[in-house]
Amino acid sequence: MSRLPRLRSSSPDRAHTADAGPSLPTRMPQTSLKRKAIIEEDDEEALDQPRKLPAFGPVRPSRPLQPSRTATNLNSSRGAPMPKPLTKPRAPILTRSTRGTSAPPTSSKPPSKPTTVTRTTTGRTASGSGSVRPAAGMRPTDDKRFNELQTQLTSIETARAADAARLAADMEAERNKVAELQANHRALSNELANAKSQELNQRRELVHASDEIENLKKKHGREVMDLEMDIKKRDRELREVNEDLRICRSDLERERETVSSLKNTISHQSTAHLTLTTQNHALEAQSMALQSQIDAYARTVSEMTLTLETTQKQIEDLKKEAMENEFVRRKLHNMVQELKGNIRVFCRVRPVLPSDLVTYSNTLSSSGTSSNGSEGGSVDFEKAKEELQANMIYPDKLDHKEIVLASSSSSATGQERKEVYNFGFDRVFEPESTQAEVFEEISQLAQSCTDGYNVCIFAYGQTGSGKSFTMEGGSSESSQGMIPRAVEQVFRVAGEMKTRGWEYTLEGQFLEIYNETINDLLGKGEFDKKKHEIKHDPKTGSTRVTDVEVVQLTSPSQVRNLLALAQSRRSVAATMMNERSSRSHSVFTLRISGVNVGLDGCPGTGERCEGSLNLVDLAGSERLNVSFANGADKERVRETQNINRSLSALGDVIAALGEKGDKGGDKHIPYRNSKLTYLLQNSLSGNSKTLMVLNLSPLAAHMQESLTSLRFATKVNNTTIGTAKKQTRTS
Numbered sequence: 001m002s003r004l005p006r007l008r009s010s011s012p013d014r015a016h017t018a019d020a021g022p023s024l025p026t027r028m029p030q031t032s033l034k035r036k037a038i039i040e041e042d043d044e045e046a047l048d049q050p051r052k053l054p055a056f057g058p059v060r061p062s063r064p065l066q067p068s069r070t071a072t073n074l075n076s077s078r079g080a081p082m083p084k085p086l087t088k089p090r091a092p093i094l095t096r097s098t099r100g101t102s103a104p105p106t107s108s109k110p111p112s113k114p115t116t117v118t119r120t121t122t123g124r125t126a127s128g129s130g131s132v133r134p135a136a137g138m139r140p141t142d143d144k145r146f147n148e149l150q151t152q153l154t155s156i157e158t159a160r161a162a163d164a165a166r167l168a169a170d171m172e173a174e175r176n177k178v179a180e181l182q183a184n185h186r187a188l189s190n191e192l193a194n195a196k197s198q199e200l201n202q203r204r205e206l207v208h209a210s211d212e213i214e215n216l217k218k219k220h221g222r223e224v225m226d227l228e229m230d231i232k233k234r235d236r237e238l239r240e241v242n243e244d245l246r247i248c249r250s251d252l253e254r255e256r257e258t259v260s261s262l263k264n265t266i267s268h269q270s271t272a273h274l275t276l277t278t279q280n281h282a283l284e285a286q287s288m289a290l291q292s293q294i295d296a297y298a299r300t301v302s303e304m305t306l307t308l309e310t311t312q313k314q315i316e317d318l319k320k321e322a323m324e325n326e327f328v329r330r331k332l333h334n335m336v337q338e339l340k341g342n343i344r345v346f347c348r349v350r351p352v353l354p355s356d357l358v359t360y361s362n363t364l365s366s367s368g369t370s371s372n373g374s375e376g377g378s379v380d381f382e383k384a385k386e387e388l389q390a391n392m393i394y395p396d397k398l399d400h401k402e403i404v405l406a407s408s409s410s411s412a413t414g415q416e417r418k419e420v421y422n423f424g425f426d427r428v429f430e431p432e433s434t435q436a437e438v439f440e441e442i443s444q445l446a447q448s449c450t451d452g453y454n455v456c457i458f459a460y461g462q463t464g465s466g467k468s469f470t471m472e473g474g475s476s477e478s479s480q481g482m483i484p485r486a487v488e489q490v491f492r493v494a495g496e497m498k499t500r501g502w503e504y505t506l507e508g509q510f511l512e513i514y515n516e517t518i519n520d521l522l523g524k525g526e527f528d529k530k531k532h533e534i535k536h537d538p539k540t541g542s543t544r545v546t547d548v549e550v551v552q553l554t555s556p557s558q559v560r561n562l563l564a565l566a567q568s569r570r571s572v573a574a575t576m577m578n579e580r581s582s583r584s585h586s587v588f589t590l591r592i593s594g595v596n597v598g599l600d601g602c603p604g605t606g607e608r609c610e611g612s613l614n615l616v617d618l619a620g621s622e623r624l625n626v627s628f629a630n631g632a633d634k635e636r637v638r639e640t641q642n643i644n645r646s647l648s649a650l651g652d653v654i655a656a657l658g659e660k661g662d663k664g665g666d667k668h669i670p671y672r673n674s675k676l677t678y679l680l681q682n683s684l685s686g687n688s689k690t691l692m693v694l695n696l697s698p699l700a701a702h703m704q705e706s707l708t709s710l711r712f713a714t715k716v717n718n719t720t721i722g723t724a725k726k727q728t729r730t731s
Ligand SMILES: Nc1ncnc2c1ncn2[C@@H]1O[C@H](COP(=O)(O)OP(=O)(O)OP(=O)(O)O)[C@@H](O)[C@H]1O
Pocket: 349, 350, 351, 353, 431, 461, 462, 463, 464, 465, 466, 467, 468, 469, 470, 581, 582, 583, 618, 619, 620, 695
């Protein structure tokens, strides 16, 4: 809080007071107003005191009057007893306080010496008024004495007269002086009265001034309070303003940051803007060019619209033509298939597998021999592969239709006998062949089922020769087997046929024949429990199995899931019985039925076709020695017998079909000899297309089994089983 300015004694009254009273500083020190009032009171008191007047001239020291020198001298010189010396009448002693300060008159003279009697005889002494006459009778001494006394008295009287004169003069002087002093006093009184009235005025002024000061003080106090309140208010405001300022500063800081980031953005954007402007110009130019092009195109479009209308009419005509052509194409396609023969055989040799090498090295280590160049049982893969592999040659590098097996054996005489076996099939796939290559050859057959044919594809071969791999394949895209690929193909073809006026319905089932019992691989019941019967419809040529799950197929992925489900059910069953997949046949059946509903604006023919695709993974075909079981494992013996029987039955059916084809007539076909042949009756008859994929092991150890399989496949391949017939109906 700011302090008020100190009051200054600037009033003329103060100055006057200072002059009149004790010395006061002309400038008041910083004292309180109260103190100032006390000083003023002191001043007033001083004014009330009688004022000390200044002395008029130098002060004459008071001195007692001396007796006349003459008289004194006389007395002393005569040595007579002197009367008591007369003292000079004293003038009243004028002290400073009583006489005032006026100086004695300058004319005053020191008291003159007492005059001799002689000189003073002019007075009373001569007249003798006061003289003392010697008494008669007095002696001369007494006269003398009297004279002397008379003289003395005279001189004294003279001196007294002189003193009286002098005193009168002194008195006169003193009176004058008094008068002068009185005049002086009056003047001073007047002056005092003036001064007092002046003082009164000043006091009044002072009181007035004091009131004013008091008022001013109050006013000042109020103002101070107001100012303090104002200051507090201002302080508050200042704090608020400071707070606002702080907020503003932080806002400002933020704003600055924003501004700087905005500046950056602006600079970037201005660069971008420049670029965009340039681009815009370029685009405008381009746009203009395009506009002219558009105009040109608009003209062209109107021309083309006309052309389009004409073309659409032509397309309609062409569609009709295409449908007719499609009919012809299918006819021709099937003719080609028929010419190729209704039963065809592919041979596929699997590659040597790492698992084969493990078996091989185990065999070596158990026999105590080691492979060339290998020590401690470690096997050089390439070398071991060579040793393991049977001598299989593929001479037909162009058409891939031949396979040659060569073996050498020692005769009883010790001579080495070399044997070479040549086989020819519709296609031979070497170990390096991929699933896609195999399917390429099969896809045409798969397509036939969409044309209304019954198609049956077998995988035949000994255990571990690659049947399941060929039919089902692995989980990856590239290793997918024939079943998922065929299903995908059928879906694709069905989709394509839609654009040609055909609508298809697909359904599938997956069965297993184990020990001459049918199990539903897609069912929910327990294995080997439910009895399933095979029913043929001679009218439609279709086959049904009772109580099996027939699934509507909507997508290839769904089929993959079904295959996985079937595999898991088989695995569960395999925990109870070993190697179930090797000991059973699995049959995946895909039924497809289509109807020609026509296209938009082009009515369909109403033609219907029903085809089926059977993909069969047969049990291992190796000749099993049943004697090993020797009653110990009856189940295994039964398995083996059943496998042998069903595979023999298949051979018999194919052979019978061949004979029937050669001779014609009513040759009995023994379909009922096994569940497998009976199930596939409609797909193995003369009016269906059959493909047998012979899977071979590449190992030399399996040479004999491979030769047996090759001979069987050759027999099948040489069989002609009539002409495939399309299952069509006209509604
Ligand atoms: N072409 C091939 N390429 C790579 N591996 C193959 C090929 N063929 C078969 N295999 C592999 O050989 C092994 C045996 O094949 P697979 O199980 O298909 O034989 P299988 O004849 O079906 O046997 P089983 O009769 O016991 O069922 C499998 O591990 C399989 O992956």
